[in-house]
Amino acid sequence: MELPQSPLDLLSLDLPQGEPWGYALAQALLKAPWAWRALRPTPGLLDLIRLDLEEAFLRLQERRASFPLGSLGERPPTPAEEEALEALLARDPEALVRVLRAHGPWPFALYRAFRFDGALRPLPHPRLPKEGELLGYEGQLKALRENAERFLSGRPALHTLLYGARGTGKSTAAKSLLHLPEARMVEVEKGALFRLEELLERLSLLPHRFFLFLDDLSLDPEDEAFHHLKALLEGSLEGPPENVLLLATSNRRHLVRRLGENPLPGEAPEAWDALQEELALAERFGLVLTFPPFDKALFLRAVAHHLGRPLTQEEEAEALRFALSRGFSGRAARQFAQSC
Known part of the structure; x- marks a missing residue:
């Protein structure tokens, strides 16, 4: 477990208001190599956590005595940081496990917005649209929000596709869901679609509920990423975990670059099979919301x-x-x- 050694090590951390050494070491516990394993701890793992807590507590006392510092942060501490610090001061491994099971390891314990480009990066200050920014799509926004609220409350909800003309506010509508309490969002870069299974395996272990945001989606049926996403939506035995809801925007109703005209009646079955392959992905979204052009x-x-x-x-x-x-x-x- 990496612990900050000098005051300079604190400058790269996103620390909250308050005594910095305590929160720096609390964050180190949330980042510990065993943090994910602690979501389902075994007796041996608890012994390891106890040893690390003892070491971190000694380091905290040493750092406070050698380098007394005032607050370096501007934001209030998160519940996870406060509870992890309490577990550190009490040197209580069971309490720390409860913190990790309630809030998840870092970065999920601290942040609500993330970008996945093959690696997961937290977005401490996501640019969110203002409430009421979109006009003319009240019905679509109402349906989007109601579906999102069902998902966040643990009720059945539908994977959602927002499609329509450019500039109509599809991405703005999707990002506005982060205004909802308890909402968390992971924006997935197109080049990282082939690693979705790896991301979802990690998200499935967490106590939070996530919107998986796929912006400006347009895929070629011959692309391997197309088949990864199609299988993920419902075509595989595993599918997305119950704490993940897919949210996609597209300028194309069928999400794919059309490879030709519709087959004519009487053409070979293979031509119709190719068309159905193109249409299959869009049909796997249970809620489809249209954003027509402005007049x-x-x-x-x-x-x-x-x-x-x-x-x-x-x-x-x-x-x-x-x-x-x-x-x-x-x-x-x-x-x-x-x-x-």
């Missing part, structure tokens, strides 16, 4: 919303000229408002 009236309404005031006739004309090369969309409306 002129909704575009002008969105511009006024972003400006926080009604538009003058001159501004309406300028906004419409602005949209000529960009199209009517929520993104174009926001860009015009920012240029005013």
Whole structure:
């Protein structure tokens, strides 16, 4: 287990408000090599944790005496950090196991947003949309939120596909779910889809519930990643763990780059089989929400919303000229408002 040795070691840590040595060592316990095994501890593992707690407690006393420091953090401590520090001060391995089972190991104990590009990286300060930022899609947002709330409460929920024109707010709608209490989200890069099973195996051990966010999804049926995702949604014996809900956005209804025209009646069965393979992935999402393009009236309404005031006739004309090369969309409306 790596423990901070000098004050300089603390500067790279995301520490909360309060005495830094205690929280630094508490974080080290959440990162310990045995932290994942502690989710299902054995008697021998408890003995190992007890030894590490004793060592960490001695190091804490030494660091506090040798390098007395004031607070280095600005945020409040998380419940996991507070409880891990209490377990450290009490040198209680059972208490530390309870902390890990309630909050998970680092980084899941501290953060709610992550990016997976083959390795998992926490996002301490994710850029979230403002509440009420999207206009014109109230029905879609209501259905999205209700499904998400069912999932977070442990009730049955549906994997969700948001599709429609560019700039209509699909990604914004998906990210807005992080405003919900207890929500956690992992954004998966396209190049990491082939490692989804590895990620899901780890998430399945945790007490949290995760939205797995696949943004701007468009796959080729000949790509191995296509088959990984299709099998994951329902086509394999394992499937996603019950604490993970898939959330995808796409500009294509069928998620795939079409490889040709629809087969004509009477053509060989192989041609229809290829088409059905293309359509199969989208059909595995139980909830499909459409985000159609803006019309002129909704575009002008969105511009006024972003400006926080009604538009003058001159501004309406300028906004419409602005949209000529960009199209009517929520993104174009926001860009015009920012240029005013």
